[in-house]
Amino acid sequence: MKLDKGTQGPGLVLRRVAMSATAAALSAGAVFGGGLATAAHADSATLTGVVLGVGADETQRVLSWYSSAGTAQVVQVAPASKVVDGRFPANAVTFPATVTANVVNGGYNAHATIDSLKQNTVYSYRVGAEGNWSPTYSFTTQDFNGNNLDFLFFGDPQIGSSGDVAKDGAGWEDTLNVALAANPKAELLVSGGDQVESANTETQWNAFLASDKLRQYPWAATIGNHDVGGKAYEQHFWTPNTDRSAPYYNGSATTRSGGDYWFTYKNILFIDINSNAYASGSDAAHIAYITDVVNKHGAGAKHTVLIYHHAIYSPASHANDADNKVRRQDFPTAFSKLGVDLVLQGHDHSYSRSYVIKNGQKANKDEQPGATEVSKGPGGVIYVTANSASGSKYYDLTAPDTTKDPNYGPDPLNPKSHWANSVENQEHVRTYVRVQVRGNKLVVENLRSGTCAAPNAAVELGQESWCGPDSGATAAQPVGSTVDKVVIHTNEGKAGEDKQAASESDWLQ
Numbered sequence: 001m002k003l004d005k006g007t008q009g010p011g012l013v014l015r016r017v018a019m020s021a022t023a024a025a026l027s028a029g030a031v032f033g034g035g036l037a038t039a040a041h042a043d044s045a046t047l048t049g050v051v052l053g054v055g056a057d058e059t060q061r062v063l064s065w066y067s068s069a070g071t072a073q074v075v076q077v078a079p080a081s082k083v084v085d086g087r088f089p090a091n092a093v094t095f096p097a098t099v100t101a102n103v104v105n106g107g108y109n110a111h112a113t114i115d116s117l118k119q120n121t122v123y124s125y126r127v128g129a130e131g132n133w134s135p136t137y138s139f140t141t142q143d144f145n146g147n148n149l150d151f152l153f154f155g156d157p158q159i160g161s162s163g164d165v166a167k168d169g170a171g172w173e174d175t176l177n178v179a180l181a182a183n184p185k186a187e188l189l190v191s192g193g194d195q196v197e198s199a200n201t202e203t204q205w206n207a208f209l210a211s212d213k214l215r216q217y218p219w220a221a222t223i224g225n226h227d228v229g230g231k232a233y234e235q236h237f238w239t240p241n242t243d244r245s246a247p248y249y250n251g252s253a254t255t256r257s258g259g260d261y262w263f264t265y266k267n268i269l270f271i272d273i274n275s276n277a278y279a280s281g282s283d284a285a286h287i288a289y290i291t292d293v294v295n296k297h298g299a300g301a302k303h304t305v306l307i308y309h310h311a312i313y314s315p316a317s318h319a320n321d322a323d324n325k326v327r328r329q330d331f332p333t334a335f336s337k338l339g340v341d342l343v344l345q346g347h348d349h350s351y352s353r354s355y356v357i358k359n360g361q362k363a364n365k366d367e368q369p370g371a372t373e374v375s376k377g378p379g380g381v382i383y384v385t386a387n388s389a390s391g392s393k394y395y396d397l398t399a400p401d402t403t404k405d406p407n408y409g410p411d412p413l414n415p416k417s418h419w420a421n422s423v424e425n426q427e428h429v430r431t432y433v434r435v436q437v438r439g440n441k442l443v444v445e446n447l448r449s450g451t452c453a454a455p456n457a458a459v460e461l462g463q464e465s466w467c468g469p470d471s472g473a474t475a476a477q478p479v480g481s482t483v484d485k486v487v488i489h490t491n492e493g494k495a496g497e498d499k500q501a502a503s504e505s506d507w508l509q
């Protein structure tokens with residue numbers, strides 16, 4: 001590979017591969033699947049489903065896409081300021097893609113990692129090859145230093161679950177537009193799983209990936225039970241640091257997707273596990289994976305955020321599923337001991353925010369329902385479940401039922417709710433979760449991205465009979481309004497942190 005250290009723009013030290021050298025680089029580095037011999041030339045490949053993903057850290061991004069042909073392809077990147085009238089500069093850098101034959105639905109999937117990104121820079125990029133480029137997209141890096149990070153968490157878009165892909169896609173696209181208009185400096189879009197209803201149905205994936213926001217902000221994919229039963233999830237999303245050992249799959253890896261992965265972003269450690277695999281020792285294997293990642297990479301992390309699909313403190317229809325009862329026993333004590341701060345989950349298409357939970361118990365019996373400020377303390381963990389981000393399907397809150405699980409009964413302070421949850425909410429409107437990391441604080445909010453009006457597929461199609469707060473008794477609240485907000489103090493008394501917390505104490509005002 002040719003290295004060029006002298007011609008990049010200021011501060012840009014990306015590996016440069018001259019186009020003339022690209023073919024040689026690809027032949028050495030790319031992994032091609034079967035059928036290459038009959039592949040078309042690059043200039044005839046149809047490129048679809050381009051999606052920006054997270055890399056191993058804040059200096060990386062990953063591009064994944066589909067190609068109709070298994071030809072040599074790259075991602076080309078340049079500072080946006082150097083791209084004039086759509087023309088990339090001569091010193092634009094290219095990163096070779098790995099191109100692999102799809103195992104379902106034909107064609108190929110490609111991915112490439114962009115690295116050595118600089119902070120506070122707008123980059124333009126396109127995928128493909130000379131003579132056959134995708135449209136040009138852009139993304140922006142923020143300040144890589146400091147303790148501030150905003151990211152957004154989205155539950156179960158599950159495109160197709162209402163039965164109307166177009167309506168589900170419209171709600172999803174609107175939530176992305178609303179969320180990113182309100183939070184243009186969000187640095188990550190984090191998935192709660194269930195991107196689509198049917199794992200290998202590409203029309204649903206096309207609708208999921210339709211928004212250009214997914215080419216501008218990195219998507220941290222999470223696998224849901226609706227994604228797991230096919231290979232399309234893995235074909236669409238390449239993830240960093242992924243362990244594809246057997247325990248991280250619930251069945252054959254030749255026909256199903258899976259794997260656990262992690263990344264760091266600034267000083268936050270994110271760990272994302274495939275909760276579909278839970279039986280036959282998989283929960284223990286997940287804990288071993290998380291333990292290993294925390295041991296190796298947690299020392300420099302200010303906070304640890306864990307993400308998986310199946311909410312263990314479900315507020316709604318999945319509250320007492322057999323698999324959920326198992327995870328509820330298997331996970332919480334380990335997460336406390338590992339110093340996990342925040343757990344982000346999906347699956348229940350309704351919102352919940354737990355009390356501070358330590359070793360599977362409420363840490364402070366006096367913590368009040370809906371408290372707007374909590375101190376986590378050592379071993380304390382907050383568990384959040386995201387509501388539907390697309391409006392394709394909602395689940396109604398369920399009453400605690402100790403006949404189904406004696407360990408998941410009512411909250412003495414609020415018997416309508418499950419004991420673990422400070423807040424449970426369902427209004428049949430689209431919402432998303434915003435997390436603002438501010439030094440020793442995590443601010444978690446559930447925000448409305450829609451109203452009862454379209455796009456709201458489940459309501460439009462009559463699958464819900466009411467809409468709005470208090471089971472529809474109260475008028476729907478406006479887009480952007482707050483369902484829940486909590487400031488979580490994570491200061492665990494480490495040396496030097498009190499002073500920092502004090503100096504940041506006025507940031508909310």
Ligand SMILES: [Fe+2]
Binds near residue numbers: 156194224226347348
């Ligand atoms: Fe779901």
